[in-house]
Amino acid sequence: MLVIPFWVGQEAYAVASADLYGVLPRPLLRSMPGGPAGLLGVFNYRGRWTPVLDAHLLLSGEHAQPALGTRILLCHTQVPDVALGLLCEKVTDALSLDPAAWSPPGVSLRDSPWLGPLQTSGGITVQRLFIPHLLTPELAAAIDSLDSPA
Amino acid sequence: MKSPASRCVESRGIHRLPAVLTGVVVIPAWAAEGVDAPAGVLGWVVAGLVAAVALWRVRQLTQTLRAERRKQEALLREQAGLLATVPGLRDLVQQLTAGIASLQTATDIHRTALSEVNQSVAGAARRLGDLALVLEADASPPEVAESAASSLPEIEPALLALDAAAGGLGEKFTRLHERTDEIAQAVAALDKVSERINLLSLNAAIESEKAGDRGHGFVAIAQEIRRLADHTSATSLGIARHVARAREVVSEGVMSVERFQSEVHGGVTVVRKSMGAAQAGHTGSSQEDERITRALRDCQSTAQALRVSARALGTEDERAAERLRELARLAVQLASALQTMQAGGSGAPD
Numbered sequence: 089m090l091v092i093p094f095w096v097g098q099e100a101y102a103v104a105s106a107d108l109y110g111v112l113p114r115p116l117l118r119s120m121p122g123g124p125a126g127l128l129g130v131f132n133y134r135g136r137w138t139p140v141l142d143a144h145l146l147l148s149g150e151h152a153q154p155a156l157g158t159r160i161l162l163c164h165t166q167v168p169d170v171a172l173g174l175l176c177e178k179v180t181d182a183l184s185l186d187p188a189a190w191s192p193p194g195v196s197l198r199d200s201p202w203l204g205p206l207q208t209s210g211g212i213t214v215q216r217l218f219i220p221h222l223l224t225p226e227l228a229a230a231i232d233s234l235d236s237p238a
Numbered sequence: 239m240k241s242p243a244s245r246c247v248e249s250r251g252i253h254r255l256p257a258v259l260t261g262v263v264v265i266p267a268w269a270a271e272g273v274d275a276p277a278g279v280l281g282w283v284v285a286g287l288v289a290a291v292a293l294w295r296v297r298q299l300t301q302t303l304r305a306e307r308r309k310q311e312a313l314l315r316e317q318a319g320l321l322a323t324v325p326g327l328r329d330l331v332q333q334l335t336a337g338i339a340s341l342q343t344a345t346d347i348h349r350t351a352l353s354e355v356n357q358s359v360a361g362a363a364r365r366l367g368d369l370a371l372v373l374e375a376d377a378s379p380p381e382v383a384e385s386a387a388s389s390l391p392e393i394e395p396a397l398l399a400l401d402a403a404a405g406g407l408g409e410k411f412t413r414l415h416e417r418t419d420e421i422a423q424a425v426a427a428l429d430k431v432s433e434r435i436n437l438l439s440l441n442a443a444i445e446s447e448k449a450g451d452r453g454h455g456f457v458a459i460a461q462e463i464r465r466l467a468d469h470t471s472a473t474s475l476g477i478a479r480h481v482a483r484a485r486e487v488v489s490e491g492v493m494s495v496e497r498f499q500s501e502v503h504g505g506v507t508v509v510r511k512s513m514g515a516a517q518a519g520h521t522g523s524s525q526e527d528e529r530i531t532r533a534l535r536d537c538q539s540t541a542q543a544l545r546v547s548a549r550a551l552g553t554e555d556e557r558a559a560e561r562l563r564e565l566a567r568l569a570v571q572l573a574s575a576l577q578t579m580q581a582g583g584s585g586a587p588d
Contacts, residue, residue: 090447090457092440105447111440156433180436181464182443184457 089187092161093214094176096147101176102183102214109162109171111179114154115140124227128175133162140173141222146202152177163219167228172219185209190216326438334431334470335569341424341477342562347417349555355410355491356548362400362407362498363541366534397506400537404499407544411492414551418488421558422481428474428565435467435572459578466572473565480558484551491547498540505533 091102092111117129117140126146130137140160144152152158152175159179163172190205193215197203204216439460446456508530 090443092444105444108444110444111437113437156429159437179440180468182440182457182461 089185091183091185091214091216092179093181093183093212094143094161095178096144100212100214101143101147101217102185103161103163103174103217103219105182107163107219109164112160112162112173114158114160114175124224127227131173133171133173136170138162138171138173139227140175141227143174143176143217146222165223165228166220167223172223174217174219174222183209183214185214330431330435330438331569331572334428334435334572337424337428337431338562338565338569341421341428341565344417344420344424345555345559345562347420349559351410351414351417352548352551352555355407355414356545356552358403358407358410359541359544359548362403363538363545365396365400366538366541394506394509397502397509397537401499401502401506404495404502408492408495408499411488411495415485415488415492418481418485422478422485425474425478425481429471429478432467432471432474436464436471439464439467459575462575463572466568466575470565470568470572473561473568476561477558477565480554480561484554484558487547487551487554491544491551494540494544494547498537498544501533501537501540505530505537508533 090105092105092108093100093102095101112133115131115133117131118137119129120127120139123129126141128140128142128145130139132138142152143161144150155177157178157180159176160173161176161179163174165172185207186209189207189209191207192205193203202218202221204218206213206215208214443457443460443464446460449456512530
Protein backbone atom coordinates (compact mmCIF):
# COMPACT_ATOMS: atom_id res chain seq x y z
CA MET A 89 0.00 0.00 0.00
CA LEU A 90 1.11 3.51 -0.75
CA VAL A 91 1.26 6.01 2.10
CA ILE A 92 2.21 9.68 2.20
CA PRO A 93 4.45 10.29 5.19
CA PHE A 94 4.96 13.56 7.05
CA TRP A 95 7.08 14.52 10.01
CA VAL A 96 6.44 16.00 13.41
CA GLY A 97 9.92 16.70 14.76
CA GLN A 98 11.82 13.41 14.53
CA GLU A 99 8.70 11.24 14.23
CA ALA A 100 7.03 10.11 11.05
CA TYR A 101 3.30 9.69 10.53
CA ALA A 102 1.49 8.64 7.40
CA VAL A 103 -1.87 8.78 5.68
CA ALA A 104 -2.82 6.00 3.26
CA SER A 105 -3.07 7.23 -0.31
CA ALA A 106 -6.50 5.57 -0.50
CA ASP A 107 -7.67 8.12 2.11
CA LEU A 108 -6.46 11.03 -0.01
CA TYR A 109 -7.73 13.12 -2.89
CA GLY A 110 -4.22 14.49 -3.33
CA VAL A 111 -1.52 16.79 -2.00
CA LEU A 112 -1.72 20.58 -2.34
CA PRO A 113 0.65 23.44 -1.61
CA ARG A 114 -0.35 25.45 1.44
CA PRO A 115 -3.21 27.71 0.33
CA LEU A 116 -4.26 31.07 1.70
CA LEU A 117 -6.53 30.21 4.60
CA ARG A 118 -9.55 32.06 5.87
CA SER A 119 -9.43 31.85 9.66
CA MET A 120 -12.50 30.70 11.57
CA PRO A 121 -12.40 32.38 15.00
CA GLY A 122 -14.04 30.26 17.66
CA GLY A 123 -13.72 27.12 15.56
CA PRO A 124 -12.99 23.70 16.99
CA ALA A 125 -9.52 22.88 18.33
CA GLY A 126 -6.94 22.24 15.63
CA LEU A 127 -8.98 24.01 12.94
CA LEU A 128 -6.66 26.45 11.16
CA GLY A 129 -9.29 27.81 8.83
CA VAL A 130 -10.94 27.07 5.52
CA PHE A 131 -9.93 27.48 1.89
CA ASN A 132 -11.82 27.39 -1.34
CA TYR A 133 -11.15 24.10 -3.08
CA ARG A 134 -12.92 23.80 -6.42
CA GLY A 135 -15.80 25.99 -5.32
CA ARG A 136 -16.26 24.46 -1.90
CA TRP A 137 -15.02 25.76 1.43
CA THR A 138 -12.76 23.07 2.81
CA PRO A 139 -11.62 22.99 6.46
CA VAL A 140 -7.94 22.59 7.29
CA LEU A 141 -6.59 21.03 10.47
CA ASP A 142 -3.01 21.52 11.62
CA ALA A 143 -1.63 17.99 12.09
CA HIS A 144 1.46 19.41 13.77
CA LEU A 145 -0.71 21.23 16.30
CA LEU A 146 -2.79 18.12 17.01
CA LEU A 147 0.26 15.90 17.43
CA SER A 148 2.77 18.17 19.15
CA GLY A 149 0.90 21.26 20.36
CA GLU A 150 2.92 23.52 18.04
CA HIS A 151 1.93 24.99 14.69
CA ALA A 152 3.43 23.63 11.46
CA GLN A 153 6.20 25.89 10.19
CA PRO A 154 5.81 27.44 6.74
CA ALA A 155 8.34 25.76 4.41
CA LEU A 156 8.43 24.28 0.92
CA GLY A 157 7.56 20.80 2.24
CA THR A 158 4.68 22.07 4.41
CA ARG A 159 1.68 20.98 2.41
CA ILE A 160 -1.96 20.04 2.66
CA LEU A 161 -3.02 16.41 2.55
CA LEU A 162 -6.52 16.58 1.13
CA CYS A 163 -8.35 13.69 2.81
CA HIS A 164 -11.64 11.91 2.30
CA THR A 165 -14.13 12.25 5.16
CA GLN A 166 -17.21 10.33 6.19
CA VAL A 167 -19.25 13.33 5.00
CA PRO A 168 -19.94 12.59 1.31
CA ASP A 169 -18.10 14.86 -1.13
CA VAL A 170 -16.54 16.88 1.68
CA ALA A 171 -12.77 16.89 1.93
CA LEU A 172 -10.64 17.72 4.94
CA GLY A 173 -7.25 19.40 4.61
CA LEU A 174 -4.49 18.32 6.94
CA LEU A 175 -1.53 20.71 7.15
CA CYS A 176 1.65 18.68 7.56
CA GLU A 177 5.39 19.31 7.48
CA LYS A 178 7.90 17.63 5.12
CA VAL A 179 5.35 16.12 2.76
CA THR A 180 7.77 15.32 -0.05
CA ASP A 181 7.67 11.57 -0.53
CA ALA A 182 5.46 8.50 -0.90
CA LEU A 183 6.28 5.13 0.66
CA SER A 184 5.19 1.67 -0.44
CA LEU A 185 4.51 -0.31 2.73
CA ASP A 186 3.38 -3.85 3.42
CA PRO A 187 -0.31 -3.66 4.44
CA ALA A 188 0.14 -6.78 6.60
CA ALA A 189 3.09 -5.35 8.54
CA TRP A 190 1.16 -2.77 10.58
CA SER A 191 1.07 -3.60 14.28
CA PRO A 192 -0.85 -1.89 17.09
CA PRO A 193 1.18 0.49 19.29
CA GLY A 194 0.43 -1.60 22.39
CA VAL A 195 -1.10 1.24 24.36
CA SER A 196 -4.66 2.44 24.43
CA LEU A 197 -5.06 5.97 23.10
CA ARG A 198 -8.56 6.96 24.06
CA ASP A 199 -7.98 10.67 23.52
CA SER A 200 -6.29 10.19 20.18
CA PRO A 201 -8.26 7.52 18.35
CA TRP A 202 -6.88 8.80 15.04
CA LEU A 203 -3.43 7.38 15.90
CA GLY A 204 -3.27 4.02 14.20
CA PRO A 205 -0.78 1.13 14.04
CA LEU A 206 2.98 1.34 13.58
CA GLN A 207 5.33 -0.04 10.99
CA THR A 208 9.11 0.21 10.60
CA SER A 209 10.42 0.44 7.07
CA GLY A 210 13.90 1.42 5.92
CA GLY A 211 14.84 2.34 9.49
CA ILE A 212 11.90 4.74 9.82
CA THR A 213 9.00 4.00 12.16
CA VAL A 214 5.78 5.31 10.71
CA GLN A 215 2.45 5.62 12.50
CA ARG A 216 -0.69 5.54 10.42
CA LEU A 217 -3.40 8.15 10.95
CA PHE A 218 -7.07 7.26 10.66
CA ILE A 219 -8.56 10.37 9.17
CA PRO A 220 -12.25 9.73 9.99
CA HIS A 221 -11.31 9.58 13.69
CA LEU A 222 -9.80 13.05 13.43
CA LEU A 223 -13.27 14.42 12.96
CA THR A 224 -14.62 15.01 16.43
CA PRO A 225 -18.42 15.36 16.55
CA GLU A 226 -17.89 19.12 16.98
CA LEU A 227 -15.68 19.29 13.89
CA ALA A 228 -17.96 17.04 11.87
CA ALA A 229 -20.86 19.34 12.74
CA ALA A 230 -18.77 22.35 11.72
CA ILE A 231 -17.94 20.68 8.39
CA ASP A 232 -21.60 19.82 7.85
CA SER A 233 -22.47 23.47 8.29
CA LEU A 234 -19.82 24.38 5.71
CA ASP A 235 -21.29 21.99 3.19
CA SER A 236 -22.63 24.59 0.83
CA PRO A 237 -21.27 25.93 -2.47
CA ALA A 238 -18.92 28.91 -2.18
CA MET B 239 -4.34 -12.84 -24.81
CA LYS B 240 -7.91 -12.98 -23.53
CA SER B 241 -9.92 -9.77 -23.33
CA PRO B 242 -11.33 -8.66 -19.96
CA ALA B 243 -14.86 -9.37 -21.28
CA SER B 244 -13.99 -12.99 -22.15
CA ARG B 245 -12.20 -13.39 -18.81
CA CYS B 246 -15.32 -12.08 -17.09
CA VAL B 247 -17.55 -14.45 -19.14
CA GLU B 248 -15.46 -17.45 -18.06
CA SER B 249 -15.05 -16.44 -14.43
CA ARG B 250 -18.78 -15.85 -13.99
CA GLY B 251 -19.83 -19.06 -15.77
CA ILE B 252 -21.53 -17.21 -18.63
CA HIS B 253 -20.01 -19.70 -21.09
CA ARG B 254 -22.27 -22.37 -19.60
CA LEU B 255 -25.37 -20.34 -20.52
CA PRO B 256 -26.00 -22.08 -23.90
CA ALA B 257 -25.99 -25.49 -22.16
CA VAL B 258 -28.55 -24.25 -19.60
CA LEU B 259 -30.76 -22.81 -22.32
CA THR B 260 -30.50 -26.10 -24.27
CA GLY B 261 -31.74 -27.85 -21.13
CA VAL B 262 -34.72 -25.48 -20.99
CA VAL B 263 -35.67 -26.40 -24.58
CA VAL B 264 -34.79 -30.11 -24.61
CA ILE B 265 -36.46 -31.16 -21.33
CA PRO B 266 -39.96 -29.85 -22.27
CA ALA B 267 -39.53 -31.50 -25.70
CA TRP B 268 -38.65 -34.77 -24.01
CA ALA B 269 -41.67 -34.30 -21.69
CA ALA B 270 -43.96 -33.64 -24.65
CA GLU B 271 -42.87 -36.96 -26.22
CA GLY B 272 -43.59 -38.83 -22.95
CA VAL B 273 -46.12 -41.71 -22.93
CA ASP B 274 -47.81 -41.33 -19.56
CA ALA B 275 -49.27 -38.23 -17.98
CA PRO B 276 -47.33 -38.28 -14.61
CA ALA B 277 -44.02 -38.38 -16.48
CA GLY B 278 -45.22 -35.51 -18.68
CA VAL B 279 -46.19 -33.38 -15.61
CA LEU B 280 -42.85 -34.18 -13.97
CA GLY B 281 -41.08 -33.12 -17.16
CA TRP B 282 -42.92 -29.78 -17.18
CA VAL B 283 -42.15 -29.19 -13.47
CA VAL B 284 -38.45 -29.94 -14.05
CA ALA B 285 -38.47 -27.70 -17.13
CA GLY B 286 -40.14 -24.91 -15.15
CA LEU B 287 -37.56 -25.22 -12.38
CA VAL B 288 -34.68 -25.25 -14.85
CA ALA B 289 -36.16 -22.18 -16.60
CA ALA B 290 -36.52 -20.32 -13.27
CA VAL B 291 -32.94 -21.15 -12.30
CA ALA B 292 -31.79 -20.08 -15.76
CA LEU B 293 -33.68 -16.78 -15.52
CA TRP B 294 -32.29 -16.13 -12.01
CA ARG B 295 -28.78 -16.92 -13.28
CA VAL B 296 -29.19 -14.67 -16.34
CA ARG B 297 -30.32 -11.81 -14.07
CA GLN B 298 -27.39 -12.39 -11.74
CA LEU B 299 -24.94 -12.45 -14.63
CA THR B 300 -26.39 -9.25 -16.11
CA GLN B 301 -25.86 -7.50 -12.76
CA THR B 302 -22.30 -8.82 -12.59
CA LEU B 303 -21.60 -7.60 -16.11
CA ARG B 304 -22.96 -4.15 -15.24
CA ALA B 305 -20.77 -4.03 -12.13
CA GLU B 306 -17.76 -5.07 -14.20
CA ARG B 307 -18.51 -2.32 -16.72
CA ARG B 308 -18.79 0.27 -13.93
CA LYS B 309 -15.46 -0.94 -12.55
CA GLN B 310 -13.85 -0.67 -15.99
CA GLU B 311 -15.23 2.86 -16.39
CA ALA B 312 -13.91 3.84 -12.95
CA LEU B 313 -10.49 2.46 -13.86
CA LEU B 314 -10.49 4.40 -17.11
CA ARG B 315 -11.39 7.54 -15.17
CA GLU B 316 -8.50 6.91 -12.73
CA GLN B 317 -6.16 6.35 -15.65
CA ALA B 318 -7.34 9.57 -17.29
CA GLY B 319 -6.72 11.40 -13.99
CA LEU B 320 -3.23 9.91 -13.88
CA LEU B 321 -2.42 10.87 -17.45
CA ALA B 322 -3.71 14.38 -16.75
CA THR B 323 -0.67 14.89 -14.48
CA VAL B 324 1.75 14.18 -17.35
CA PRO B 325 1.31 17.46 -19.34
CA GLY B 326 1.79 19.46 -16.13
CA LEU B 327 4.98 17.55 -15.39
CA ARG B 328 6.14 17.99 -18.99
CA ASP B 329 5.63 21.77 -18.75
CA LEU B 330 7.55 21.85 -15.48
CA VAL B 331 10.46 19.86 -16.91
CA GLN B 332 10.56 22.28 -19.86
CA GLN B 333 10.61 25.19 -17.39
CA LEU B 334 13.39 23.44 -15.51
CA THR B 335 15.43 23.01 -18.70
CA ALA B 336 14.87 26.69 -19.62
CA GLY B 337 15.83 27.71 -16.05
CA ILE B 338 19.04 25.68 -16.28
CA ALA B 339 19.86 27.29 -19.65
CA SER B 340 19.35 30.79 -18.20
CA LEU B 341 21.48 29.82 -15.18
CA GLN B 342 24.15 28.58 -17.57
CA THR B 343 24.09 31.92 -19.47
CA ALA B 344 24.29 33.92 -16.22
CA THR B 345 27.20 31.76 -15.03
CA ASP B 346 29.05 32.15 -18.35
CA ILE B 347 28.69 35.96 -18.18
CA HIS B 348 29.87 35.81 -14.56
CA ARG B 349 32.93 33.81 -15.57
CA THR B 350 33.78 36.25 -18.37
CA ALA B 351 33.50 39.20 -15.94
CA LEU B 352 35.64 37.28 -13.45
CA SER B 353 38.28 36.57 -16.05
CA GLU B 354 38.45 40.33 -16.87
CA VAL B 355 38.84 41.10 -13.15
CA ASN B 356 41.55 38.47 -12.88
CA GLN B 357 43.51 39.92 -15.78
CA SER B 358 43.25 43.50 -14.44
CA VAL B 359 44.30 42.48 -10.93
CA ALA B 360 47.19 40.33 -12.18
CA GLY B 361 48.38 43.19 -14.42
CA ALA B 362 48.21 45.71 -11.57
CA ALA B 363 50.06 43.43 -9.15
CA ARG B 364 52.78 42.75 -11.73
CA ARG B 365 53.22 46.45 -12.55
CA LEU B 366 53.42 47.40 -8.85
CA GLY B 367 55.93 44.62 -8.17
CA ASP B 368 58.10 45.80 -11.08
CA LEU B 369 57.99 49.43 -9.88
CA ALA B 370 58.92 48.47 -6.30
CA LEU B 371 61.78 46.30 -7.56
CA VAL B 372 63.16 49.17 -9.65
CA LEU B 373 62.96 51.50 -6.69
CA GLU B 374 64.53 48.99 -4.28
CA ALA B 375 67.38 48.30 -6.71
CA ASP B 376 67.96 52.04 -7.20
CA ALA B 377 67.76 52.83 -3.51
CA SER B 378 69.96 50.05 -2.19
CA PRO B 379 73.35 51.68 -2.76
CA PRO B 380 73.10 55.06 -1.00
CA GLU B 381 75.59 56.60 -3.40
CA VAL B 382 73.20 56.15 -6.34
CA ALA B 383 70.15 57.69 -4.61
CA GLU B 384 69.99 60.28 -7.29
CA SER B 385 69.18 57.73 -9.89
CA ALA B 386 66.25 56.63 -7.74
CA ALA B 387 64.91 60.15 -7.86
CA SER B 388 65.26 60.03 -11.60
CA SER B 389 62.88 57.06 -11.80
CA LEU B 390 60.12 58.97 -9.94
CA PRO B 391 58.73 60.66 -13.07
CA GLU B 392 58.19 57.14 -14.51
CA ILE B 393 56.42 55.94 -11.37
CA GLU B 394 53.86 58.76 -11.23
CA PRO B 395 52.13 58.07 -14.57
CA ALA B 396 52.31 54.36 -13.83
CA LEU B 397 50.48 54.91 -10.54
CA LEU B 398 47.93 57.18 -12.21
CA ALA B 399 47.29 54.45 -14.77
CA LEU B 400 46.85 51.99 -11.90
CA ASP B 401 44.43 54.39 -10.23
CA ALA B 402 42.33 54.47 -13.39
CA ALA B 403 42.58 50.69 -13.65
CA ALA B 404 41.40 50.37 -10.04
CA GLY B 405 38.31 52.44 -10.93
CA GLY B 406 37.62 50.03 -13.80
CA LEU B 407 38.16 47.10 -11.45
CA GLY B 408 35.54 48.53 -9.08
CA GLU B 409 33.03 48.66 -11.93
CA LYS B 410 33.88 45.10 -12.90
CA PHE B 411 33.31 43.90 -9.34
CA THR B 412 29.95 45.72 -9.29
CA ARG B 413 28.96 43.95 -12.52
CA LEU B 414 30.13 40.68 -10.99
CA HIS B 415 27.89 41.39 -8.02
CA GLU B 416 24.90 41.93 -10.34
CA ARG B 417 25.64 38.69 -12.20
CA THR B 418 25.81 36.86 -8.88
CA ASP B 419 22.34 38.23 -8.05
CA GLU B 420 21.04 37.00 -11.42
CA ILE B 421 22.41 33.52 -10.70
CA ALA B 422 20.78 33.56 -7.26
CA GLN B 423 17.42 34.46 -8.85
CA ALA B 424 17.76 31.70 -11.47
CA VAL B 425 18.56 29.19 -8.70
CA ALA B 426 15.50 30.30 -6.69
CA ALA B 427 13.31 29.84 -9.81
CA LEU B 428 14.77 26.35 -10.34
CA ASP B 429 14.04 25.46 -6.75
CA LYS B 430 10.39 26.44 -7.17
CA VAL B 431 10.09 24.33 -10.33
CA SER B 432 11.62 21.26 -8.64
CA GLU B 433 9.25 21.76 -5.71
CA ARG B 434 6.27 21.77 -8.10
CA ILE B 435 7.61 18.67 -9.88
CA ASN B 436 7.86 16.93 -6.51
CA LEU B 437 4.25 17.88 -5.69
CA LEU B 438 2.90 16.78 -9.05
CA SER B 439 4.77 13.47 -8.93
CA LEU B 440 3.35 12.84 -5.43
CA ASN B 441 -0.15 13.31 -6.85
CA ALA B 442 0.74 11.09 -9.82
CA ALA B 443 1.77 8.38 -7.33
CA ILE B 444 -1.55 8.73 -5.45
CA GLU B 445 -3.52 8.52 -8.71
CA SER B 446 -1.43 5.52 -9.79
CA GLU B 447 -2.21 3.70 -6.58
CA LYS B 448 -5.92 4.32 -7.15
CA ALA B 449 -5.60 2.80 -10.61
CA GLY B 450 -4.62 -0.51 -8.96
CA ASP B 451 -2.51 -2.99 -10.93
CA ARG B 452 -2.51 -0.72 -13.96
CA GLY B 453 -0.91 2.07 -11.98
CA HIS B 454 1.94 0.13 -10.37
CA GLY B 455 4.35 0.98 -13.21
CA PHE B 456 3.36 4.61 -12.85
CA VAL B 457 4.03 4.55 -9.09
CA ALA B 458 7.63 3.47 -9.81
CA ILE B 459 8.13 6.13 -12.50
CA ALA B 460 6.51 8.83 -10.33
CA GLN B 461 8.91 7.79 -7.56
CA GLU B 462 11.84 8.12 -9.97
CA ILE B 463 10.64 11.56 -11.09
CA ARG B 464 10.33 12.61 -7.45
CA ARG B 465 13.84 11.33 -6.73
CA LEU B 466 15.21 13.30 -9.70
CA ALA B 467 13.27 16.42 -8.65
CA ASP B 468 14.66 16.10 -5.11
CA HIS B 469 18.15 15.64 -6.50
CA THR B 470 17.61 18.72 -8.68
CA SER B 471 16.50 20.64 -5.61
CA ALA B 472 19.55 19.48 -3.64
CA THR B 473 21.87 20.38 -6.52
CA SER B 474 20.37 23.85 -6.94
CA LEU B 475 20.75 24.26 -3.16
CA GLY B 476 24.45 23.44 -3.63
CA ILE B 477 24.67 26.11 -6.34
CA ALA B 478 22.90 28.55 -4.02
CA ARG B 479 25.61 27.88 -1.41
CA HIS B 480 28.37 28.59 -3.96
CA VAL B 481 26.54 31.74 -5.02
CA ALA B 482 26.31 32.87 -1.38
CA ARG B 483 30.04 32.25 -0.95
CA ALA B 484 30.73 34.07 -4.26
CA ARG B 485 28.69 37.01 -2.97
CA GLU B 486 30.86 37.22 0.15
CA VAL B 487 34.02 37.06 -1.95
CA VAL B 488 32.69 39.75 -4.31
CA SER B 489 31.86 41.99 -1.33
CA GLU B 490 35.39 41.43 0.01
CA GLY B 491 36.69 42.21 -3.48
CA VAL B 492 34.76 45.49 -3.62
CA MET B 493 36.27 46.50 -0.25
CA SER B 494 39.75 45.47 -1.40
CA VAL B 495 39.34 47.55 -4.57
CA GLU B 496 38.40 50.58 -2.44
CA ARG B 497 41.45 50.02 -0.23
CA PHE B 498 43.62 49.55 -3.31
CA GLN B 499 42.39 52.82 -4.80
CA SER B 500 43.07 54.71 -1.56
CA GLU B 501 46.57 53.18 -1.33
CA VAL B 502 47.32 54.08 -4.95
CA HIS B 503 46.19 57.66 -4.19
CA GLY B 504 48.52 57.65 -1.18
CA GLY B 505 51.36 56.38 -3.39
CA VAL B 506 50.75 59.14 -5.93
CA THR B 507 50.88 61.76 -3.15
CA VAL B 508 54.16 60.36 -1.79
CA VAL B 509 55.72 60.23 -5.26
CA ARG B 510 54.58 63.78 -6.10
CA LYS B 511 56.00 65.08 -2.82
CA SER B 512 59.35 63.44 -3.57
CA MET B 513 59.30 64.82 -7.10
CA GLY B 514 58.59 68.33 -5.74
CA ALA B 515 61.53 68.00 -3.36
CA ALA B 516 63.78 66.81 -6.20
CA GLN B 517 62.70 69.75 -8.37
CA ALA B 518 63.49 72.15 -5.47
CA GLY B 519 67.03 70.87 -5.58
CA HIS B 520 66.84 68.43 -2.65
CA THR B 521 68.30 65.03 -3.40
CA GLY B 522 65.87 62.21 -2.56
CA SER B 523 66.71 60.83 0.87
CA SER B 524 66.72 57.09 1.52
CA GLN B 525 63.74 57.61 3.94
CA GLU B 526 61.68 59.07 1.10
CA ASP B 527 62.61 56.18 -1.14
CA GLU B 528 61.57 53.79 1.61
CA ARG B 529 58.25 55.61 1.99
CA ILE B 530 57.58 55.30 -1.73
CA THR B 531 58.66 51.66 -1.75
CA ARG B 532 56.44 50.94 1.27
CA ALA B 533 53.48 52.66 -0.43
CA LEU B 534 54.05 50.61 -3.57
CA ARG B 535 54.43 47.40 -1.55
CA ASP B 536 51.15 48.17 0.27
CA CYS B 537 49.44 48.62 -3.08
CA GLN B 538 51.02 45.40 -4.29
CA SER B 539 49.90 43.40 -1.25
CA THR B 540 46.31 44.68 -1.69
CA ALA B 541 46.51 43.71 -5.35
CA GLN B 542 47.68 40.26 -4.23
CA ALA B 543 44.69 40.05 -1.85
CA LEU B 544 42.47 40.94 -4.79
CA ARG B 545 44.07 38.15 -6.80
CA VAL B 546 43.34 35.71 -3.96
CA SER B 547 39.68 36.88 -3.93
CA ALA B 548 39.47 36.47 -7.69
CA ARG B 549 40.98 32.98 -7.44
CA ALA B 550 38.46 32.04 -4.71
CA LEU B 551 35.69 33.33 -6.96
CA GLY B 552 37.08 31.20 -9.78
CA THR B 553 36.96 28.12 -7.53
CA GLU B 554 33.33 28.83 -6.51
CA ASP B 555 32.48 29.38 -10.18
CA GLU B 556 34.08 26.07 -11.14
CA ARG B 557 32.11 24.23 -8.44
CA ALA B 558 28.88 25.94 -9.47
CA ALA B 559 29.57 25.05 -13.12
CA GLU B 560 30.12 21.41 -12.13
CA ARG B 561 26.79 21.32 -10.30
CA LEU B 562 25.17 23.06 -13.22
CA ARG B 563 26.35 20.27 -15.53
CA GLU B 564 24.83 17.81 -13.03
CA LEU B 565 21.56 19.80 -13.16
CA ALA B 566 21.52 19.58 -16.95
CA ARG B 567 22.01 15.79 -16.72
CA LEU B 568 19.14 15.56 -14.19
CA ALA B 569 16.85 17.56 -16.49
CA VAL B 570 17.57 15.08 -19.31
CA GLN B 571 16.85 12.13 -16.98
CA LEU B 572 13.62 13.80 -15.83
CA ALA B 573 12.48 14.31 -19.42
CA SER B 574 13.28 10.68 -20.19
CA ALA B 575 11.39 9.39 -17.10
CA LEU B 576 8.44 11.52 -18.14
CA GLN B 577 8.50 10.06 -21.64
CA THR B 578 8.47 6.57 -20.12
CA MET B 579 5.50 7.59 -17.97
CA GLN B 580 3.63 8.94 -20.97
CA ALA B 581 4.42 5.88 -23.10
CA GLY B 582 3.33 3.61 -20.25
CA GLY B 583 0.08 5.57 -19.98
CA SER B 584 -0.84 5.49 -23.63
CA GLY B 585 0.11 1.84 -24.05
CA ALA B 586 -1.31 0.59 -20.75
CA PRO B 587 -2.70 -2.96 -20.91
CA ASP B 588 -6.49 -3.20 -21.23
